[in-house]
Structure formats: structure tokens, C-alpha cells
Amino acid sequence: MSLTFVEPSAVAPTMLNILLYGPGGTGKTVNACSAPGPILVGNAEGESALRFARGKWGDEKIHEKAITCAKDLDDIFVHVREGCEEKTLVIDSVGEVYQRLVEGLAGSGRASLQNYGDVNTKIERFVRAIKDLPINVVLIAHEQLDEDDGASIKRPATGGKKLPEKLVAAVDVVGYCAVLPESEDAPRRYVAQLVEANGRRAKDRSGSLGKLRDIDLSEWIPTAVEAMSGAQKELTPEPEAAPAEEAKPEAKKTSAKDGGDKKGGK
Numbered sequence: 001m002s003l004t005f006v007e008p009s010a011v012a013p014t015m016l017n018i019l020l021y022g023p024g025g026t027g028k029t030v031n032a033c034s035a036p037g038p039i040l041v042g043n044a045e046g047e048s049a050l051r052f053a054r055g056k057w058g059d060e061k062i063h064e065k066a067i068t069c070a071k072d073l074d075d076i077f078v079h080v081r082e083g084c085e086e087k088t089l090v091i092d093s094v095g096e097v098y099q100r101l102v103e104g105l106a107g108s109g110r111a112s113l114q115n116y117g118d119v120n121t122k123i124e125r126f127v128r129a130i131k132d133l134p135i136n137v138v139l140i141a142h143e144q145l146d147e148d149d150g151a152s153i154k155r156p157a158t159g160g161k162k163l164p165e166k167l168v169a170a171v172d173v174v175g176y177c178a179v180l181p182e183s184e185d186a187p188r189r190y191v192a193q194l195v196e197a198n199g200r201r202a203k204d205r206s207g208s209l210g211k212l213r214d215i216d217l218s219e220w221i222p223t224a225v226e227a228m229s230g231a232q233k234e235l236t237p238e239p240e241a242a243p244a245e246e247a248k249p250e251a252k253k254t255s256a257k258d259g260g261d262k263k264g265g266k
Contacts, residue, residue, distance in 0.1 A: 098159025
């Protein structure tokens with residue numbers, strides 16, 4: 001039996017998938033909307049959640065879709081898949097989406113283990129599908145503190161036990177958000193930790209954003225995409241050049257100075 005191998009893609013990545021998480025008040029929603037626009041925001045946090053983001057970035061940049069049930073996720077996916085004007089999709093927040101979907105399945109009763117399992121599957125499949133479409137994706141989450149072999153680990157609060165790590169693995173960049181307070185020499189800064197340290201989950205698949213960076217996704221995305229595109233080009237072998245024809249030595253020409261025709265020369 002012979003295997004059919006997948007041909008390496010020559011298409012460089014043009015979009016980025018990002019997960020921003022951290023405690024409240026660290027500018028996650030506002031700074032998520034710094035991504036290229038227009039931005040489609042799937043909002044599960046309530047009517048006032050985008051007030052500050054709209055005030056900073058303007059109503060024209062932010063296209064809001066409320067998320068109250070599983071069908072809203074389906075509608076967002078179809079909207080993006082069929083081609084849309086938005087350049088970035090923001091989901092705010094994954095944990096609140098999880099809770100609303102669980103409540104929708106449970107109705108007025110108590111949620112069952114089956115309900116939780118179905119919601120885990122729904123969100124995981126949604127993220128896995130949407131991240132491969134031609135749109136930047138920014139997932140927002142609060143933080144949760146877990147104990148892992150006696151060590152305290154901060155992870156995105158997405159709901160579910162396994163879902164946080166699955167979403168961390170699915171995206172290109174995971175940033176832990178924080179605020180550096182104002183000082184006499186510098187203004188307040190909203191930053192993200194992009195390498196794993198101090199018990200905080202983080203990563204940067206592009207390797208280009210550094211350890212700590214101000215949260216400006218309009219700058220993050222082209223920087224990371226360019227780095228990943230360059231890495232892909234390095235992995236793609238250059239086509240072999242056609243072998244050059246061996247140069248033939250030129251026949252030596254004779255002239256009167258060389259004695260003319262050898263047959264008649266002296």
C-alpha cells in the first residue's frame with residue numbers, strides 16, 4: 001500500500017489567532033478592538049460591555065452580535081465563512097459564552113454532565129473551524145487559578161476542565177494581560193506577558209513578539225504574520241535550477257598574424 005502525501009502549501013499565513021486573558025480591569029476588551037477593523041464582536045458579556053471600546057475606537061469599527069445561545073455561534077460562523085467585510089472576530093468572553101450555552105441546554109432545570117460535555121464540544125469545534133477562515137480571531141477570557149502538582153497555574157477561564165488547554169493549543173498567541181501603573185516617568189501601560197513564567201500560561205508561536213509587549217493588535221498581527229511567513233518560506237525548498245549546459249571551448253581562430261593556413265605556411 002502506497003501513501004498519498006500532502007503537498008506543502010506555498011500560501012503564507014495572513015491571519016492570526018489570539019487568546020487574551022487576565023483579571024478584570026486589564027483592558028482586554030478595549031485592546032482586543034485595536035485589531036484591524038471592521039471588527040465583528042460576539043458579545044456574551046451584556047449590553048454595556050463594549051461601551052469603552054466604542055468610545056475609543058468608534059461605532060463604525062465595531063459590529064456587535066449578541067451571543068445568547070448556540071445558534072448565535074452558528075450564525076457568526078456562517079457569516080464569516082460566506083465572506084464578510086470584517087477583518088477581525090472577537091469573542092467576549094469565552095467563559096460567558098460557555099455559561100450561556102449551558103443555561104440554554106439546561107433550561108429552567110439543573111445542568112447535567114451531558115449539558116457540560118455538549119457545550120465543551122460545541123465551543124472547541126467552533127474555535128477549530130473559525131480559526132482556519134480568512135479572519136483574525138481574538139478570544140477573550142478571564143483568569144482562573146488551578147493547582148497542578150502543588151504549583152499554582154493561571155489559565156484562561158473558558159469553562160470546562162480540559163477546554164482551557166485545548167484553546168491554548170489551538171491559537172497562535174496567548175497573552176496574559178496586566179496593567180503597569182503610571183509613574184512619574186511613564187504613563188500607565190496595558191501589556192501582555194507572552195512567554196510562560198510565574199505560573200501563567202502564555203505563548204507566541206511566531207517567536208517575534210518578545211516576553212512583554214504593549215497590547216496593540218494592529219501592530220502584533222503584521223509582526224507575527226511576517227515572522228511566520230518567513231519561517232514558512234525557509235521550510236519550503238527552492239525549486240531546483242535546471243542544470244547549466246557545459247561550456248564548450250571556443251575553436252582557436254587563425255589569422256595572417258598566426259601564419260595563415262598551416263597547410264601553406266612555412
